[in-house]
Amino acid sequence: RSSDKIREFAKAFKIRRLSLGLTQTQVGQALSATEGPAYSQSAICRFEKLDITPKSAQKIKPVLERWMAEAEARHRSGMQNLTEFIGSEPSKKRKRRTSFTPQALEILNGHFEKNTHPSEVVRVWFCNKRQALKNTIKRLKQHEPGTAVSMEPLTDPLDDLYTYKHNIYIYIYIYVYTYTVHFKIIFGYFCLRALKATV
Structure with a gap:
């Protein structure tokens, strides 16, 4: 056949x-x-x-x-x-293969199990995140190597206000319950100076 x-x-x-x-x-x-x-x-x-x-x-x-x-x-x-x-077979230039660490593969597989098709929102977020990281690195490189970075903790203005009020209450309490007139005058004078220094 x-x-x-x-x-x-x-x-x-x-x-x-x-x-x-x-x-x-x-x-x-x-x-x-x-x-x-x-x-x-x-x-x-x-x-x-x-x-x-x-x-x-x-x-x-x-x-x-x-x-x-x-x-x-x-x-x-x-x-x-x-x-x-x-004739000769044209050589194809192969792209460089991307390699991942075992830790990265574990994370990627975990996300893949949850969602095999990332949404446009996720892709845009990744794009914005990369750009933000790039800008941060660029700003850090622009600083001079000898410039010291301040490590002082940031203070909250509300904390200062709380301390100021707390000191007033203490001064009033001592002033009211002090029986000596002269002591009250002297103590009041120092309290006013202390409060002005706090402000």
Whole structure:
């Protein structure tokens, strides 16, 4: 049957291609240059997997037979002839692969389990966070290396007001419950000075 012949040829074609050290891309590029774009890498892949219609297989089979015979003949005469026949496969510049630490992967997997599709809000937040961090680092770099950073704790004005009121209550209490008139006058004088110093 024709289907059995196609199946046997597809299997044999793949074996012969691999024995020549050729990729599907190389075969597709060579055939596309001579036979047209219909014989691309994807067409070769579908043929070897028999993922095409019987009519298409019958059409592509004689083209592949003729091309493979010439490729094997050039291989026997020298590898350089085969290279000239098929052309060179363009090298693809691979992107640098991103690597994560185990701790980062654990966090990422945890978030992925909760939500596999981050919303636009999350992406915008990350963008804003990166920009804010970048601006902070830029401001820190602008400071002179010898500039000392003040480590004094910040005081709350409400705390000062509370201390001021507390001192008034103490002064009034001592003044009221002191029985000596002269002591009251002297003590009152020092209280006023102390309160003015506090303010």
